[in-house]
Amino acid sequence: AQTIHQWPVAEIKAVGSPLSLGCTIKGKSSPNLYWYWQATGGTLQQLFYSITVGQVESVVQLNLSASRPKDDQFILSTEKLLLSHSGFYLCAWSSRDWGNYAEQFFGPGTRLTVL
């Protein structure tokens, strides 16, 4: 069975400080990986997706960047946090075999508070 792990569970950071959030998926080779952001009380918005190591496509920038250093790992980062970065960040995966319309499965999320 596939498992998806996100770290940290929660972060409280200062405006202007750097950020790195991680996501690892186990039990699935060559997955498509995604980052989503959710404002408190809001809906989910896709930020980035990646279909393979070293390749990341931006959907919505929000002054964030993403990298895929390994097949099973997806990293979200920024050098300077803004207040507007606060929210809930979710990582998701889907099977590459099913293309654009594959079912997506989500990790437990990281709650970020920027002060």
Next chain:
Amino acid sequence: GDQVKQSPSALSLQEGTNSALRCNFSIATTTVQWFLQNPRGSLMNLFYLVPGTKENGRLKSTFNSKESYSTLHIRDAQLEDSGTYFCAAPTGGNNKLTFGQGTVLSVIP
């Protein structure tokens, strides 16, 4: 405009009653996903649908691609059904899943 519109935005149900949530699409889509987000934030996959109907316990979902809508029926609502229900559909060619605004469901004793 919103490509995925959910209704109602909030709903309060007496335990043991039935209800339906709806998702309307302004773009053509071939699949729909329904999720339940619990208070901790975890998203649970409820259904992944191509046009047609699926049932799982007290939940049933229908996707009508010709009329561009999907429904989620909850039968015999229980307290643990409380949470935020989202529908989502792939839009564009970037594996992009677009979510509706969600329906906050409260089941009361």
